[in-house]
Amino acid sequence: MASLLTGKVSSGMTQPLPSSVASDLAEIVGHEHVITDPDRLLVYESDGLTAYRRSPRAVVLPSSTEEISAVVGLLHSNGIEVIPRGAGTGLSGGALATPEGVIVGTARMNRILKIDVENRIAIAQPGVINARLTEATNPYGLYYAPDPSSQSTCTLGGNVAENSGGPHCLKYGVTARYVTGLTVVLAGGRIVELGGVGRDPYTTLDLVGLFVGSEGCFGIATEIELRLLPITEGVRTLLGIFESVESAGRAVTKIIASGLMPAAVEIVDGPTIEAVEASVFAAGYPLEAGAALVIEFDGTEAGLDLDADRAEQCCLEEGAIEVQRATDPEHRMKLWRARKKAFGAMGRIAPDLLVQDATVPRTKLPEVLAGIDNIGNRYGLKIANVFHAGDGNLHPNILFDRQNQNELELVERASKEIMQLCVDAGGTITGEHGVGVDKREYMTLVHGPAELEAMAAAKRVFDPASLFNPGKVLPAVEVKEANESRSN
Amino acid sequence: MRVDLTDSLSRLLPGEAFGHSVPSSLWAVLRTGVETVVAPGSTEEVATLLKWASEMGVRVVPIGTGAHMCPRYPRDPFIVLTTSRLKEIQHYEPADLTMTASAGASIRDLSTETAIYGQWLPFDPPDVPNRTLGGLVATGLSGPLWAGYGQLRNHVLGATIVCGDGRALRLGGKVVKNVAGFDILKLMVGSRGELAVITSVTVRLFPLPVVDQLLVLEATDVSELVSTARAVATAPIMPASIILSGTSDGGRLLVRLHGAKVSVEADQKSLEKHTGVSFEVRNTPEAESLLVHKRDSRINAELAVRVWALPSRIGVLLDVLKKVPGVSLNADVYGGSVRAYLPVNLSDIESSLAGLQKDIEELGGTIRALRIPAEVNASSYFAKPLVDEGELAAGLKRAFDPHAVLWGIE
Structure with a gap:
């Protein structure tokens, strides 16, 4: 069981990889692409959630579907667990190694295999960086819509595993909407094709939809077919400054309820503004502001000013102190700066940061934000909120010092209370970061035993021996019971 | 259904769950006579019914209206579960x-x-x-x-x-x-x-969109509209829908634009510039009536298929399908699918469908029977999943329906 308190995982020490397996792996991918040196393995001991750390037995970096198939086949035939890994930017410990596991990384699978302009699809290997697909398709007037905050470093394979979101998913939807087909490597190295544009989607179940968001627990996507969109003609960006985060939340509800469809609606709260303005990323936000709302519309140029006017009116009706509108691309970037640089800026005010992730119905935002504030005050913890307000996807960030054991315990308790608060408001424990190892014990807050067993059963169809990313997503008790029922 | 089974079920569910009817067309789809129709009034009653069916080895066919089911072949006794009492x-x-x-x-x-x-x-x-x-x-x-x-x-x-x-x-x-x-x-x-x-x-x-505007382009043959339709589908704006319909009387391209008045007007200009054609504009209710007519006028046809291919292949799909005399076509240009309503007086339905299937598959497409006369074996005209997909789907079927009570994936 992993614990945020200790920053360690207690279920056993990492086992050295048998030399025969290591040499067989090297036969497949080449010696230089099998990492067993403990110093080099340190890079792979955690993902973006650094609270959990464990060195893998080895890291293998294949370069093709066939190599991944052979690697997985070899490891599984030796009963060795496979932990898939993209860029390691995940925030839920999804790429954390197990004591028995070998990380299979997709870093070398970084080619865009096809851009089909006429059908608006691209086929990419899983190690392609998210933003690179947009860069590559821009010359054709196209782009890839899902834009996680880490898009300049995260990979498409990781996005598929996590069903990643991003600020503009309010209008355009999350990764699942854009994945039309997959080549995947399943248990034992079996290569399977799922879906694809041009194939009748009703011939079978939505296996692509099930695979997306399976957090590396079903297999490894090795080729990803993605839908592209035409670049929009125009964009309007507004910044609303509010006295409180509650009034900013009410403005969000008003904007959406008025029938507007913004591309993005993001909130940064007072503590975040304070952190950003004190940092090198200072964007000129007023320090006395309780919250700022970044609102963006895109689409046909002709209708955008009208939309922006209506959104501005909604903000003013909910008590906005001022509303700015970007006048040029540079100004737009400036209005976005506090949102985009918030996490970096927080490093100035506390040594450690726990980025939480939960979704609530949009109308519950004001009461949930007040509740989070209350939890922070009760535990004496500073909590800064930066989040996708348009779809109710909260990111309460708890600032703390890992060296202070007492504070660590408070962080863990406050974190669980925030999750419960969001669930009680009709929400869920994660909107885009995934469950990974971090939230598996919270899964019982939103799912009953029957639902968890159904998920476990779906995993068994893809991975009967549980050799893909074990110990993730499903709570420990569920896995134990499922294993017992299987052996009976 | 055997009398003892009916008795046993009637002891488990309230009287309101029985005595319901379903459209007669459903029986043609299911290729069998009337059995029992049960209308549970809650999730709990559905659970009771399915537990009972699992224990008794009775198959269950769940329906909404029952009007849009694909042809199927019953092998065992079955009952129809209608959701008609679950409406709130x-x-x-x-x-x-x-x-x-x-x-x-x-x-x-x-x-x-x-x-x-x-x-x-x-x-x-x-x-x-x-x-x-x-x-x-x-x-x-x-x-x-x-x-x-x-x-x-x-x-x-x-x-x-x-x-x-x-x-x-x-x-x-x-x-x-x-x-x-x-x-x-x-x-x-x-x-x-x-x-x-x-x-x-x-x-x-x-x-709801502030403006729902329909752009129409007509031609004597649907094929004349394909290049314009594809140009619309690859234009820098995203219409709400792009439909190409064709009959022996001619073809129509229907492009639906949603948004504020100014943006819809701008989108129309942009499309006309991009395609080099001038569209006729229809607004509601005339537009709606045209769309609904094109969408629904043939839904009761006895013989219908759906064809899929890459969207860029829509023209060649239409070329194949329109060779069938009396065919009526509705294509989703952006998605790459065509619904074809075929006349049942084809001299030989099976060989006509087999011919279509061969031609479509040669073009990299797939064909699926949606409605088919009772005397024709429909199973040949279902697009098949890939082998691996089929195995995974069968595994999931066993996970969710371990006793195969519900019809479907074998």
Whole structure:
């Protein structure tokens, strides 16, 4: 069981990889692409959630579907667990190694295999960086819509595993909407094709939809077919400054309820503004502001000013102190700066940061934000909120010092209370970061035993021996019971 | 059904669950005579029924209206489970643009309610107002509007289902972003009742467009419109839908634009510049009447197929299909699918379908029988999943319906 308190995982020490397996792996991918040196393995001991750390037995970096198939086949035939890994930017410990596991990384699978302009699809290997697909398709007037905050470093394979979101998913939807087909490597190295544009989607179940968001627990996507969109003609960006985060939340509800469809609606709260303005990323936000709302519309140029006017009116009706509108691309970037640089800026005010992730119905935002504030005050913890307000996807960030054991315990308790608060408001424990190892014990807050067993059963169809990313997503008790029922 | 089985079931469910009828057309689809029709009044009653069916070895066919089922072949005794008594709106929060309703609620009734708040469900498969919410999700059909709004599968936020063995599960939730666990909810969309019976659904709604404008282009032959249709589909703007329809009387390209008045006008100009043609403009209600006529006028045809290929191949698909005398075609240009309504007086239906199947598959497409006369063996005209996909689907079928109570994936 992993614990945020200790920053360690207690279920056993990492086992050295048998030399025969290591040499067989090297036969497949080449010696230089099998990492067993403990110093080099340190890079792979955690993902973006650094609270959990464990060195893998080895890291293998294949370069093709066939190599991944052979690697997985070899490891599984030796009963060795496979932990898939993209860029390691995940925030839920999804790429954390197990004591028995070998990380299979997709870093070398970084080619865009096809851009089909006429059908608006691209086929990419899983190690392609998210933003690179947009860069590559821009010359054709196209782009890839899902834009996680880490898009300049995260990979498409990781996005598929996590069903990643991003600020503009309010209008355009999350990764699942854009994945039309997959080549995947399943248990034992079996290569399977799922879906694809041009194939009748009703011939079978939505296996692509099930695979997306399976957090590396079903297999490894090795080729990803993605839908592209035409670049929009125009964009309007507004910044609303509010006295409180509650009034900013009410403005969000008003904007959406008025029938507007913004591309993005993001909130940064007072503590975040304070952190950003004190940092090198200072964007000129007023320090006395309780919250700022970044609102963006895109689409046909002709209708955008009208939309922006209506959104501005909604903000003013909910008590906005001022509303700015970007006048040029540079100004737009400036209005976005506090949102985009918030996490970096927080490093100035506390040594450690726990980025939480939960979704609530949009109308519950004001009461949930007040509740989070209350939890922070009760535990004496500073909590800064930066989040996708348009779809109710909260990111309460708890600032703390890992060296202070007492504070660590408070962080863990406050974190669980925030999750419960969001669930009680009709929400869920994660909107885009995934469950990974971090939230598996919270899964019982939103799912009953029957639902968890159904998920476990779906995993068994893809991975009967549980050799893909074990110990993730499903709570420990569920896995134990499922294993017992299987052996009976 | 044997009398003892009927007696045993009647002791488990209240009297209101019995004595219901279903459309006579359903029996033609199921290729058999009337058995028992049961209409449970709650998720719990659905669970009771399915547990009983599991124990008794009785097969169950879940239906919404029963009007849009694909041809099937019963092998064992079965009963029809209709969701006709599950109709209520359980939760509607207009400010959140989410609604939870029971599976048997009709899209027409739900749309009447959402229209009060200026909202709608932007899906337009054939006969959509008469479909039930559960039926719409079970068939997974979005209609051509998915071009502008995305597919239904991405807007189903949650569901209550009862698995084949009677386990009731609550999947997903009421929020638009949710990655808490494996997405088994996605499996239910388009699962045709083969894994579970859907008893309620939470969907994301959208604001009704301020302007719903239809651009029309007509020609004596549908093929003359293909290049323009594809130009629209690859234009820098995203229309709400792009439909190409064709009969022996001629062809029509129907492009639907949604948005504020100024942006719709600008989009039209942009499309006309991009395609080099001038469209005729139709506004509601004339536009709606034309769209509904094109969409629904042939839904009761006895012989219908759906063909899929890459969207860029839509022209060659239409060239093949229009060779069938008397055919009526409706193509979703953005999605790459065509519904073809065929005359039943074809001299030899089986060889005609086999010929079409061969031609379409040679073009890299697939063909699926949607409606087919009782005397024709439909099973040959289902697009087949790839072998691996089929095995995974069969594994999931066993996980959700271990006793194979619900018809479907074998």
